[in-house]
Amino acid sequence: MVDRPNKPSAISPTTMSPQPTVTIADDNSTVTAKLPSGEEVTVLLHGATVLSWKAAGGQELLWLSEGAVLDGSKPVRGGIPLVFPVFGPPPKNHATSSLPQHGFARSSRWEYLGKSSTEAQSTTSDNSIKLDFGLYSTALSAEARKAWPYDFGLVYSVTLSKEGLQTMVTVQNEGKEAFEFQVLLHTYFRVKDISKTTVTGLAGLPFIDKVANATQGNPAPTVTFSGEVDRVYTNIPQSTTSILDADGKPYIDVVRDNLSDTVVWNPWTEKAKGMGDFQPKDGFKHMVCVEAGAVEGWTKLEAGETWEGGMLAKSHL
Numbered sequence: 206m207v208d209r210p211n212k213p214s215a216i217s218p219t220t221m222s223p224q225p226t227v228t229i230a231d232d233n234s235t236v237t238a239k240l241p242s243g244e245e246v247t248v249l250l251h252g253a254t255v256l257s258w259k260a261a262g263g264q265e266l267l268w269l270s271e272g273a274v275l276d277g278s279k280p281v282r283g284g285i286p287l288v289f290p291v292f293g294p295p296p297k298n299h300a301t302s303s304l305p306q307h308g309f310a311r312s313s314r315w316e317y318l319g320k321s322s323t324e325a326q327s328t329t330s331d332n333s334i335k336l337d338f339g340l341y342s343t344a345l346s347a348e349a350r351k352a353w354p355y356d357f358g359l360v361y362s363v364t365l366s367k368e369g370l371q372t373m374v375t376v377q378n379e380g381k382e383a384f385e386f387q388v389l390l391h392t393y394f395r396v397k398d399i400s401k402t403t404v405t406g407l408a409g410l411p412f413i414d415k416v417a418n419a420t421q422g423n424p425a426p427t428v429t430f431s432g433e434v435d436r437v438y439t440n441i442p443q444s445t446t447s448i449l450d451a452d453g454k455p456y457i458d459v460v461r462d463n464l465s466d467t468v469v470w471n472p473w474t475e476k477a478k479g480m481g482d483f484q485p486k487d488g489f490k491h492m493v494c495v496e497a498g499a500v501e502g503w504t505k506l507e508a509g510e511t512w513e514g515g516m517l518a519k520s521h522l
């Protein structure tokens with residue numbers, strides 16, 4: 206046998222650091238990514254809805270209704286449904302007017318495009334893993350295509366790192382005419398006790414109060430919860446909205462990227478009762494929606510143009 210002078214040395218298991226893992230469910234319904242440090246995210250291909258985001262210690266950070274329907278027959282109640290191309294009930298006399306509330310992205314089956322990761326060089330450096338999902342106009346249901354007949358491509362990138370969970374949306378106009386859209390990351394965060402939860406980062410800002418017939422609400426230093434809250438804050442100057450826990454300690458920061466609006470929502474007793482897929486009925490005590498988006502007016506995208514925006518949710522756990 207010829208002895209090779211430059212024979213590569215065997216890779217020692219002690220110098221290899223553990224890498225993130227990605228698992229696709231046997232029935233092709235979900236993709237789960239996990240970091241060696243324990244953080245985990247699961248995305249349902251139906252709606253590209255993030256169903257679960259866990260901190261390194263295994264604590265769940267998102268609220269998912271026990272009655273959530275995951276088979277694609279309706280949008281998911283909980284996690285992070287992606288609202289596009291219209292927020293709320295569509296206005297009359299607009300190109301979105303025939304679409305359902307919150308649009309079609311959360312009700313469509315997305316394609317898993319693959320993963321990319323930054324690999325740690327040692328056990329002390331951080332890994333991150335990015336999962337990409339795509340939705341193209343050609344894959345829409347005939348009904349949605351008829352209601353909003355534009356040619357587009359959406360890429361939704363979900364990146365899990367020790368820093369947090371980043372969700373970025375890229376919208377591409379692949380047609381020959383301009384279109385207008387709204388977008389919102391309808392995130393249901395899990396909280397211990399809503400009556401002791403505070404949302405900060407919106408101090409002094411006016412808001413549209415959907416609980417009071419969409420009238421202008423009075424600015425307040427913080428948002429607290431003792432009944433139904435459904436507020437739309439627009440043109441927010443600062444980029445971070447924070448959720449504080451019962452002790453007033455920071456729990457989750459939502460950092461917006463190229464999104465200037467935020468919806469704060471908790472349905473409380475009566476609205477929760479009226480939603481068939483909201484379970485248990487007192488589940489509103491353990492959730493708050495802090496939804497980063499672009500919902501004031503419309504974002505116009507000319508033919509061939511691309512737009513990107515999203516959020517980074519950072520956990521203090």
Ligand SMILES: O=P(O)(O)OC[C@H]1O[C@@H](O)[C@H](O)[C@@H](O)[C@@H]1O
Pocket residue numbers: 280306307391415435436468470496
């Ligand atoms: O029941 P849906 O369509 O998921 O909407 C839930 C809520 O979504 C919020 O974003 C809206 O501000 C609320 O008005 C709405 O009730």
